[in-house]
Amino acid sequence: MIKESRIGESMHQLAQRLYPICRSITGNGVRESLRILQEELPLEIYEVPSGKQVFDWTVPKEWNIREAWVKDAQGNKVIDFAEHSLHILNYSTPLHEKMQLEELKSHIYSLPDQPDLIPYRTSYYREQWGFCMRHQDLEKLEDGEYEVFIDSTLEEGSLTYGELFIPGEIEEEVIFSAHICHPSLANDNLAGIAVVLELAKGLLARENRYSYRFLFIPGTIGSITWLAENEDKIPKIKHGLVASLLGDPGNFTYKRSRRGDAEIDQIVEYVLEQSGKEHKVIDFFPYGYDERQFCSPAFNLAVGNFTRTQFGQYPEYHTSGDNLELVRPEYIEESLEMYQKVVEILEANKTYLNLSPKCEPQLGKRGLYDAIGGNSDSKALQMAMLWVLNLADGEYSLLDMAKRSGISFELIAKIADTLIEKDLLAEKK
């Protein structure tokens, strides 16, 4: 699948611009990221004030950070946030203090089994401070006094998210969400953002049947906030995907919605099967990304999580190894194509009624059928036509027809169009 690709390259370039920014669930990193997205997409940006009650949760204080380092006794910076945004425990409180190595170490996170990678750690809901570093560097620290400086603020402010709504022919909505709360992590943030952005650009440029809603939100608290602020919109959401982990070289993984056999589940599984690519389909479980919230029992939305390698299943997950070399243009692009294919089927997957349902209509007199019985150059087209006519009883969507007949969705949809032109088929409203 490795190929030269302009769209993949441009998605990767967007990831490159976003990569160094220290995002979190609130703060200027998110704002700066969303402004970059606005250059390509007319996103609305929302600010929800700290302290606002959102269901069982409260919008947290806003966190911002400018500088953070640890100096040894000689004044050398042994850890420096300026070098990598993962070096700081996300949501660390401000500090300027001297301390012995022993005490410092109790605030340091490292990965003994992956000594050359910086781990990613957060503490959103317990106020504390900390640093993350390569285990190999931690082991070089010598006893003695260290100066620790964290120039951060944790204050009343707001939670920021971006949203784009594209109205369609019908009010029923499809939702796509990407999380924007991770700092310098390429696959676990930026690849999903890039895919959703490109998908939205494509849908914005054309007329759609469904209305589409794109959310660029902090994980967990972001989706909770959005759902709490938009409860009136929830009943209109008929399908959705949470987009994450879409740039690594692994196979695709689809985690079904809690319902398990929703139309979106069937479509993604169909697209994966038809792709001929190795892939995995797994059942819903209440852990992972924001499908946790969309599929909570009061909503039980038809929202799945469509990724490449599943979270936690690649060694670079939640470390500095999840970078712009792990994520490659061709993989992001391939992911985009899969999402586009899903949308294509979703848009086309209507239910039709045969307008001449008593016996077969006479295809020949409409030029739809080879007039010489017993020989035909277009058996496949004829079979597709007969299948569509036979199953167009209002119970079968086009995808149902494709599955029952074993004929590709593309051909079924094309034949349906032909039959509509000939007044033999009409959409069931």
Next chain:
Amino acid sequence: MIKESRIGESMHQLAQRLYPICRSITGNGVRESLRILQEELPLEIYEVPSGKQVFDWTVPKEWNIREAWVKDAQGNKVIDFAEHSLHILNYSTPLHEKMQLEELKSHIYSLPDQPDLIPYRTSYYREQWGFCMRHQDLEKLEDGEYEVFIDSTLEEGSLTYGELFIPGEIEEEVIFSAHICHPSLANDNLAGIAVVLELAKGLLARENRYSYRFLFIPGTIGSITWLAENEDKIPKIKHGLVASLLGDPGNFTYKRSRRGDAEIDQIVEYVLEQSGKEHKVIDFFPYGYDERQFCSPAFNLAVGNFTRTQFGQYPEYHTSGDNLELVRPEYIEESLEMYQKVVEILEANKTYLNLSPKCEPQLGKRGLYDAIGGNSDSKALQMAMLWVLNLADGEYSLLDMAKRSGISFELIAKIADTLIEKDLLAEKK
């Protein structure tokens, strides 16, 4: 399975009489064939005039043919309809003309891969003329002028079909149909006709629970015409089979109704399983014989297609190879037996109520049970009795009981009769 068989022989003799007649979807060939069937069965013969609108179709002009040949420059007949009814493109328009080989060839159908067989071709809905011949004979034709003569008529007339209705104890109907539109093709026409004829003769000679309807109709336009002319009867049709391809040596094939699990589907599958014969059960698809029309979405009747080898799956299909040597008496007879077995189960497959449903009734005091506990010569009968009593809650037909218990339908039905006699069981009405 090869055995001496009087009934198989007599069915084969009927096929021999019908074989030379040039049938089509209309015309005197059909009339003559039906008159032969009337010698054995009190068929009603219907004539539906050309031009009559039948759903989306129009009853076509009536076609008749008397003579057709091609002579070479020396006056030798190189093709002659008198030799084989397949030589003429069915529904060929009249013609008397001289032409060069080149032009003649554009009207000739042959099978390069099966050079010694005449193909079967029709052109019902596009007016044209043509001949069908062995490819090996086509290749011998030399350049030069040929005289082409077709003494046919294509005029206002009627479509002819035969029907027999046998009223039963209840109004609900079982339908069996055979197509009668094929000229000299033995398996793909005559075997089905012979089986349906014999089946009807048997049912006519006894009292039946269901009402039975037998149709001898031209394929496609015949079933469409019948359905259009008899729309009021359609709701009474509860079960049915389209009978075709019942004389070749291949294994049985059952193509389920569009519903897939109708009672007729379950019964045919059960009969096939119990037969111990190799067989195939396949799902409905909207191509084949008149099940296409019976299973069209507005009707969706419980009608399957029960054949030996499936159409198009034997090399002689739709050629002069489908003749009276391919079709053998023992195979037609075996097919008849399977159809009879299906009818037998259909007739007996009632639903019963246990009249003593609170605990088991005391079988012993009715002489139904060995009085010595712990020892019995008739465990199998006892078990069948207990199963029937246990499942006779009004939800299980006898076939459902046979399937759940693993006991043969025959024994279940016999035990049900015994329990009815003892006033322990009554039919659920």
Next chain:
Amino acid sequence: MIKESRIGESMHQLAQRLYPICRSITGNGVRESLRILQEELPLEIYEVPSGKQVFDWTVPKEWNIREAWVKDAQGNKVIDFAEHSLHILNYSTPLHEKMQLEELKSHIYSLPDQPDLIPYRTSYYREQWGFCMRHQDLEKLEDGEYEVFIDSTLEEGSLTYGELFIPGEIEEEVIFSAHICHPSLANDNLAGIAVVLELAKGLLARENRYSYRFLFIPGTIGSITWLAENEDKIPKIKHGLVASLLGDPGNFTYKRSRRGDAEIDQIVEYVLEQSGKEHKVIDFFPYGYDERQFCSPAFNLAVGNFTRTQFGQYPEYHTSGDNLELVRPEYIEESLEMYQKVVEILEANKTYLNLSPKCEPQLGKRGLYDAIGGNSDSKALQMAMLWVLNLADGEYSLLDMAKRSGISFELIAKIADTLIEKDLLAEKK
């Protein structure tokens, strides 16, 4: 599984006391057995008079026996009921007569294939007399005159059964029944009695959600009598097990209720799967123990039959080989533990509602969640918590949750308790 066990020993000792008593479907043997059970459990003892109509049956005459023997010409007892209660055909009529060996033999039951075992035979509903003996002893009998003496009575009396009802928090009932009609057979009677007795003792000593009903009844006529006498109670019976064959060394066998997927079926199957022990689950069939009556079509109760080796599947079945050496303390005890486990899950298997069903509740602020995102010592507990919250929509019982999540019922139930304490969950009433 062989271990020293006080409870198993005491259950075996009960079996030892009951073993010599000649029980039948009526009579003093049953009364004496029930009196022994009353020493440990406050059983109500019921007497239903002979001649009483119970559904399709009549309570039979009461049978009692004091003495029975056959003497040879020399006055030696060649068969003696005093030696083994199986020697008499159960329900033999009284007799004192002399006869030749030939005539005697027509009243003797033996097992040529198991010559050292006495068979068990009954004749409840046909008045006759007979003896059962080892085939090897039968073969030693010499021609000559024999004196046959049976001091039995078959008279108006009553059918006796024992019952214990333990009211619970709710009126819905669980029923456990053991048959008490077999004479000296250890596995096929006494093991089941011992298990049900111990189970009842445990439930009597504590508060229960369900009401429990324990029946010690003669097989077939006993359950029919109980059901006929207690028709008003039947609708309250929601779950039940017929307990039999619980002391042999074989694997467990569960025969599902007629419904097949009732809660009791699911629970027993779950307990068996979780046990890691080899076992068999089989579908209902209308033969065996009193599940035949409980599952008759008018009642169709959710009652299964939970045994070790299935009836008729071990060589000692219904012979003198089914004795106190076949039945071992450790096996009876293991059976008890399985029954207790079933009750434990049944009691706990409620359906809950998530009280904070819109998105996930914030576990962290309740101390339910490790506050450091991305690292946790208690992933398994967290996952269980998230599953319970996600599935607590009123459609899932705890067992349903355990099955869907793959998490053990124990952990699911424990987590549910934790969430109830935190006001996040409430029972669905």
